[in-house]
Amino acid sequence: MIVKNTTLSVLLLSTMGLFAQEVAQTNTVVKPEIKISYLDSVKQSFVKDDYAIRVDxxxxxxxxxxxxxxxxxxxxxxxxxxxxxxxxxxxxxxxxxxxxxxxxxxxxxxxxxxxxxxxxxxxxxxxxxxxxxxxxxxxxxxxxxxxxxxxxxxxxxxxxxxxxxxxxxxxxxxxxxxxxxxxxxxxxxxxxxxxxxxxxxxxxxxxxxxxxxxxxxxxxxxxxxxxxxxxxxxxxxxxxxxxxxxxxxxxxxxxxxxxxxxxxxxxxxxxxxxxxxxxYHNEHGINPDRAVVQHFETDTIRIKEKMTFKQISSLLDVPEAQLQLLNPSYKLNVVPFYQDEDHFLRLPKEKASVFVSNEDKIYAYLDHESSPKINQVQTLIASTKTASPKSTQTVISKTQLYKVRSGDNLGAIASKYNVSIVQLKKWNNLKSNSIALGRNLKIISESKIIKKDINEVKLAPAVDKKRTEEAIASVEDKNTKEAQPSLYVVQAGDNLSSIAKKLNVSLSDLKEWNGLNAENMDMIASMKKLVIHSKAEESDEIPEIIVASNNIDSYKKKTAAVKNSGVDYYVKKGDSLYSIAKKYPGVTISDIKKWNDIENGDIKPGMKLKING
Missing domain, CATH: 1.10.530.10 (Lysozyme)
Structure with a gap:
């Protein structure tokens, strides 16, 4: 019995020793240090004010x-x-x-x-x-x-x-x-x-x-x-x-x-x-909307250096749109600094308090950002750990459609998509701020993609695993989602059914894309163009979040089948065989002509082209 107990004790002690070693080894793992930007470090040091009235x-x-x-x-x-x-x-x-x-x-x-x-x-x-x-x-x-x-x-x-x-x-x-x-x-x-x-x-x-x-x-x-x-x-x-x-x-x-x-x-x-x-508004049933901001809830600050609304927005977490509304006299979204002249910035009171309490840090940040040498180094640190001469940055434009609903106005739509009214009017050829109910408005957004030699890409920021997986999944779904819309020129004798059949789309989709219903079906006779959504075109760009996660191999595997299966491309206004070929690595103008039985190179908007492999 004593021998058994002794043996058991020895085994327990041995096991505990091994466990302790494993724990020790686990505790020695050092997590990679995630560097924060200079802007974030400045904001973390700000003295916060408890006064928290916000502008609706x-x-x-x-x-x-x-x-x-x-x-x-x-x-x-x-x-x-x-x-x-x-x-x-x-x-x-x-x-x-x-x-x-x-x-x-x-x-x-x-x-x-x-x-x-x-x-x-x-x-x-x-x-x-x-x-x-x-x-x-x-x-x-x-x-x-x-x-x-x-x-x-x-x-x-x-x-x-x-x-x-x-x-x-x-x-x-x-x-x-x-x-x-x-x-x-x-x-x-x-x-x-x-x-x-x-x-x-x-x-x-x-x-x-x-x-x-x-x-x-x-x-x-x-x-x-x-x-x-x-x-x-x-x-x-x-x-x-x-x-x-x-x-x-x-x-x-x-x-x-x-x-x-x-x-x-x-x-x-x-x-x-x-x-x-x-x-006499009460007597006539006019109920004023809720006024969420009073004049006394804002304050002004004298500015000692030139600063942009973008810089102020980043430092104080104030939307640029709010700065524009509180400071409408600054035409270029810049508070200038002239010698012997005072310029003032109006802010919500709680933000004005943060500004005054941290004024030295704010101006130090502006001086730091204005230094070309420091700014260049900071940009390199923020974008990549290892510089590559082959790196390029591409701006990708994405167009989506917004259908005007009852109660909408350009201001509300612009705010929803974080764009300006001027941009909305330019994209949609609007001459006034009036918009018709049911109209489809174009919304254009841009995103920057850092593109490098696929084996050398390493970015500093750590990326959440879940977000990476979601990004890869979104690539997998890309071919089933609607891409940027193209336009179909309505021809004599066309009707919705014939157009849907010609473009290989459903009649219900065609109605939805163009705001048509049983009441306004006859409008097609007066419409010159119809919005058509095609399948997403292939691109050799790698989504930024996937690049940042170094998960390139997984991304390539997920998209390999898509690239080899061939896609349909619907010709847009301004397209040429040369510009279309450039969209697909390894594809030449001769290839497109061969795959689609094209002799003279003439293509028209709405025309369907087969891109094989």
Whole structure:
């Protein structure tokens, strides 16, 4: 028994020793050190502020959208004040309310049929717009009121910015008038608003409001009537003076109105109608949207060095779109630095606190980034561990379609895909901000792919195994997913069924790609082109995430079968046999001609080509 126990003890001790050795060996494994960028190291050292009010993304979409501005401008220019509008608002009740407004206002608010027509038109057609405008007012109106109070200008003139720009600091009229108060270039210069390559202070809410207040104060000294001041703001003091002379010396707006330019005849009534809607919005069921940001929730910082919105966004984690909206006067998304001039950056208060608390570190980072030598070394460290003379970087463009839904606007769509409204309009040949329901919009995104000799690729960043597997799986699925769309030119005698059969696609897909249904099937007769999605074309580019994981062999095995099986390629506009051959390694123009029985090299958009191997 004693021998057995002793033997057992020896075995246990031996086993424990072996276990301890295994543990020791396991503990000696050193994980590779993952280097972080200089930017990340700077941000990790920031002193964080607990104040955490955030700007709602919906608010940014409203500011960037020009839809309301265009709609209101069109209304004011085209509305016929002599045409009665069918809307339930008793005339006697309206007279009582206008009288109540007149008693507490320096404006001469009189009832007339033209004013009633405009008020009813706004109530009938623009209720939703005014709900959104009232939310924006909570941000802008305090700035306006402060500027007007300094010049002893009636605070009610703040409503004029609604008529002028729909409270959009980026609004630009067809004549070039810019900003919340729609100053022309020379008028802006006359009132000391700076306009150069970097800055346009006509879009600065504070400075433009001060200039507007200055203008109103000077015009009142000339005309002595606030309605005439508004008329002069719209058409110029010269036109008002002419109207006074033509009316036989009358000196009130309502007496000279018929002698003013047509647009100005509806301008002051539009202002008074706006004032009425703000005063009695509850009575008409207009519920202001939620105002998630107030003017007092932002703060300004004096900038001591030139910096871009991109740099500020990276350092403070503030979206560039938000910086553009809070700082609309910077035309190139750059806060410049001029000697003997102060430039300010407006930020949400919690971000302003982070900036002030870490100002030295921020400027040190800017100096570091501006150094060409350091910047070059930092770029090399971030991109690869071993430099290769064969390395290249390719920018790949991907096009997708977005079908416009009810309630969409260009601002919301641009924000969703992190692109600008200008890009959306350029890609889709849009001349205005209006978009038709059901229309397919092109969205183009770019991604950078680092391409190297396949046996030498090694990138520094560690890549999650799961993400690598998902990337390889996405390559495996690539041939079944829709690639960039091509266009089919509709020919005489075509119908959807014949086109679907010709292009080897389903009828239901053809309808979906082009927004067609039972109600608008007959539109094909008037359509010149149809959107067609083909199978993904082959490419010798290796997805960045797979390159970063060094999982090239696995990637090649997954795609080998695809490359050897052959693919169908649908000719796009601008394609040539040479450009198509370049897409496929080892494929020549002669090969494509042979595989597709092409004699003279003529190809047309929508034509199906077979690429073998």
């Amino acid at each position: 993304s919906l608010w940014m979409k409203e500011l960037v959208s020009l839809d309301i501005y265009e709609d209101l401008s069109k209304d004011i220019q085209t509305i016929n004040t002599d045409t009665k509008v069918d809307y339930e608002l008793p005339t006697e009740l309206l007279k009582q309310r206008l009288q109540a407004m007149n008693e507490k206002s320096p404006f001469n608010i009189q009832y007339n049929q033209g004013l009633e027509n405009i008020i009813k038109s706004f109530l009938k057609n623009r209720k939703k717009s005014f709900s959104r405008l009232m939310a924006l007012s909570e941000y802008y109106f305090p700035m306006f009121e402060e500027a007007f109070a300094k010049q002893n200008v009636p605070l009610e003139i703040k409503y004029l910015a609604v008529v002028e720009s729909a409270l959009n600091p980026k609004a630009v009229s067809k004549m070039g008038a810019t900003g919340l108060w729609q100053f022309m270039y020379h008028t802006g210069k006359q009132y000391n608003l700076k306009i150069d390559s970097f800055i346009d202070e006509r879009s600065d809410p504070l400075k433009a409001s001060a200039a507007a207040a200055d203008y109103m104060s000077k015009m009142f000294k000339i005309f002595g009537d606030w309605e005439l001041v508004l008329a002069s703001y719209n058409s110029g003091p010269g036109n008002v003076s002419k109207a006074i002379r033509r009316s036989g010396g009358k000196q009130t707006y309502w007496e000279i109105r018929n002698h003013l330019p047509k647009e100005t005849q509806g301008y002051v009534p539009a202002f008074l109608a706006t004032m009425y809607l703000y005063e």
